Amino acid sequence: MDQPLHRRQAPRRCCTLGTLQAWLPILSWLPKYKLQYLKMDFLAGLTVGLTTVPQALAYAEVAGLPVQFGLYSAFMGGFIYALLGTSKDVTLGPTAIMSLLCFSVVGGQPHRAVLLSLLCGLIQAVMALLRLGFLLDFISYPVIKGFTCAAAVTIGFGQVKNILGIQGVPQQFFLEVYYTFYKIPEAKVGDVVLGLVCLALLIMLMFMKSHPAADNSSAFSSFAGKLVWAVATMRNALVVMAASLVAYSWDASGHLVFTITGHTSQGLPPFRPPPTSDTTSNGTVVSFGEIIQGFGGGLAVIPLMGLLESIAIAKAFASQNNYRINANQELLAIGVTNIMGSFMSAYPVTGSFGRTAVNSQTGVCTPAGGIVTSVIVLLSLAFLMPAFYYIPKASLAAVIICAVAPMVDYRAVAKIWRIHKLDLLPFFVTFLMSFWEVQYGIVGGVAVSGALLLYSMARPKIKVSDHGAVLMELSSGLSFPAVEYLSHIIHAQALQVLPPRSVVLDCHHVSIIDYTMISELRDLLRQFKLRRVQLIFAGLQPSVLKVLLAADLQGFRHTDSVEKALQMESVNLLDD
Template sequence: MPASEDTITTFATEMGYLEPRASTKEWLKDILPTRSEVVEYAKTTFPVLTWFYRYNWQWLIGDLIAGLTVSVVVIPQSMAYAKLAQLPPYFGLYSSFLGVILYCATGTSKDITIGPVAVMSTLMGEILNDVLPRLPQYQDTPWVVASALSVVLGCIVAGIGFLRLGFIVDFIPLPAIAAFMTGSALSIAMGQVPSLMGNNKAPGYNTREATYLVFGNFFKNIRYCDINAALGLTALALLYFIRWGSGYCSRRWPGYQRLFFFMDTLRTAFVILLYTLMSFLVNHSRHDNPRFSILGDIPRGFKNIGVPHISSDILSAAAGRIPSAVIVLVIEHISIAKSFGRVNKYTINPNQEMIAIGISNIFGPFFGAYPVTGSFSRTAVNSKAGVRTPFAGVITGVIVVISIYALPAVLYYVSNAVLAAVIIHAVGNLVTSPKTVKGFWHVSPFEFLIFWAGVTVSVFSSIDNGIYTTVGASAALMLFRIAKARGKFVGQIEVCDTMSDSRRNVYIPLDHTDGSNPAVDVKPPPSGIFIYRLNEGYLYPNAVHFTDHMVGQIMQQTRPGILNPYGSLGNRPWNDPGPRHKTESDIDTSKPELRSVILDFTGVSHVDITSVQNLLDVRQQLDRHADCSVSWHFVGIKSVWTRRALIAAGFGAPVGASQRPVFTVANIGLQQENDNDKPAISEDPNSLSEHEQVAILREVKTVPVMSIDRPFFHIDMNEALAAAKNQLAI
């Protein structure tokens, strides 16, 4: 005969386990860094120390090729982007060298390259247009304001990284980033069309207005287009033709794929050099009256070296635009670094990446730089060129410095229309593809609408308003989903695997709303027991919503413990509907009385004061309804702090000594005893007497899995349901 439950419970208690209670001291010990963690923190601030001592010739060759390739791309791009920022083109060169050099020591991505980018440059141009009218002393030196903002933004972003708050980037979802990129690309491209066509100098034409106004004004002033349109349109067409041709030839002749890759990569430099040569041939004798718009004088060397000027008037004037600039710096850089890390099978440290771009923006202005971040197009070039380490950025930076001293005479003849073509061609890659947008719709229609809201606001208002729209709408959607989370009443089904006959119990919603087969008959818990599964975190935003749904269903399916709790009609509350006559009753006596509630906490990671107080209120409400102490069982609690909070509220233990708890025990090995007379464990337990099975139980060391002083905190649903049934039997 099998050993009795009393015997098993006795041994579980003898080999008992009492869980240590969570304490504030332990919490402080967990969050305060140890000496070794402080040393490790200091070491991780400079990741170069973990790889540079292993540097080799093969890495150097890959970095040289990638660094040279990126430098050829960054020189024309940086000058074009500086124009977006309403700064002279050479400030783009000043901003292109220090960031990539400093990143070598502080960054964790081998692919990303830091420098001027289209979106940040456009946003900086909008900021300067907004604040310069209030700062007339800087009208002729806008780079002073740009450099001051760079230092401020760098300090903020670096501070986020040093405090290890990089996780905040995860609160910005993909649709918000995609909308920001797409809206920015449309805004930038439309803003460059007038320069491309040569009518940007038309009377009263402001290319810094909202995108839709620039679009309309372009057609109003289309009669002012001139010879610049011929250069711009042909340059843009040539850029797309080379890209298409390189891709086609790469597929047609895969043996020459690397050659066609470099043709594709160097197309920007080739087009710039070709049209610069044409410009020189046409304009070298017309310095005072060139046939088309060119850059003009570019100073040789660094003319703006010095300590950045940061004043209270600059900060007060630009304070309202700083949050959007921080968001742009962070999300553009981190999203690029993460995506290339996934492609090339390594991980980046978001906190360290913030430190890297923060330091770049702090020290760059000492050489005249304006805010910089990671560039998608140049990072793609860097990756495809075979970069091996971040040292490739040092090579790029050195070449940019050489060009600042060696190329001003050549850069003088660069066409502004061709630079506009380069910008339009570059930002085209930022537009979200129709396939991706279609995927948004299939995955989450709400986020699909958020994407289009961000794009629309960017086009009809400004880039930073588009950022605020998408981030705000995404946050509101997240809070709504949390606040409106609803649990499910679950029941039991017996299942087995197709590969074996072993059977087990699983618990699924009674209404099959999880997509389970409706043909499966779900067995509800015994009368008076309810199993409620919380599918989200149980915190103050959704606590009431969870329990209102649960209490409403329980009261609807059970009868009160007292059939006439009010005594007379006059004592019934005004808001409690009931019979009009004393002899009538609205109580359905066929319904069971409430005895136990089982809460599935496997989806709950934390609780707070509000949610626990809500549980207390609900317990009192159900106790009054049942006219007895309803037992509360909890399954799958993950955190000692959650258990501590529930214990403080009085949950976890039965009320009354007569109630017999149910434990789950585990075998942790054999006790070492020299007793050869005990039966072998491998013997069939059904053929042994109770005395012999007790001997086996003594030989096998079994211990409770959960703390024995809180028997209403269960390891799984089977144990909880057994405990609830056990109480019904008492």
């Protein structure tokens, strides 16, 4: 028997060029690629690559991992995103926030960090395939700001010990603060001086980039401006290279003045599946189930925060550069990046705001710029790892502090206070709880935001006025959290007064109604009938009216407008 036509056509629709371009965006831009794009993509990719290498090394320190794991995590994103990404600007790789989250979950254990990347990628890819990106909408702006501010403080202060060159400082934030100050007498002069010099140079170069010279009329001024911009953009790489040369010079003269990175594994990581078990230092084997149990809530928080950070960046630069992104495709790109990265010993990654900004400002034309960045990272792994031996930890600490400092956005607090003071509650809950445990801060902030949202649903604004009958203007939907509140207001204003009064409900702004509310309305209509007064609905939207008519409420009356309802109220006795 022949199949219906729409079933026979379904496989054809799945294999159309449009469908393939939706799943593989590279098919959209690669056929239109022009030779002039190559120059800009190469320049942007090279610039971002020189920014990525020192940052990746530094962020591995934040994650508590050997520095080579930062580079392991930095190259897969460029290749995958060129295939699957929908933004020309976004660069995927290790970030300060994801590194901190990773450390809070795995405690600096490399095998577990790699397994975490695989599981996060699977969760993110499944969310993309099931179109679950809307879940990110439940994380409000105050929660995001509270988390990023706390993360910046935690990450920044966590690097003070490396600036001071002190050892044996615990990782838990409050203990870290105490022992950092307690051990100040043990600080190494060389590390302190080098760290402060690196900080000063980075801040000066950041200032020069954000405040360029105004006079670009002459050729020399224009060239000087471009040179300053290039040096300022590559400031991280230049400062780390200079610090490494200083450390090497002192080491060659036999003076161990600085705390250096030390031995790192050279070469590309082997392509292999992530480990599904782990062995502790005393030889105890930890099973896959026990590792998952140890991840706890972090297994939900890290994928969501990774998606949130990456999509927020993609949307911001898409709006700035006048193009659109596909949010679910972005979820798929980051999910596949984390899955494939786990086979190359990477820990979870996401979009980087700083490197994306550099990519955009350098004039990248297509996602191909990310391929150049990835090649730079691979070349560093293959040939430069011995040179990383002499990188002073104080210089990496300076890079991290300068990277996270702008995340402490005190102006956002002032804006929230000015616009909606109640939103400061989830902000401060998130901010303060994040110092205890990062994932608890996010969960706590989301819980408080949810409670405020539910409270607004349970206590909708009801404007009451007297027009002979009691007129109640409802400002939102009629759903089950608001049942008791609406019933209380109606009883207090109409049914418990002498004599009882009729009520007109202005429902122009009501777009939803549920079964619990309908059950309560049925009881209210019965009580109004017993007291020989009326409950009249005005301005019902068609979808709400359809539900109320389907409920077959006895004594249900409605009009198109409030004026007609008030005229109807002149009939005091209800029909039998």
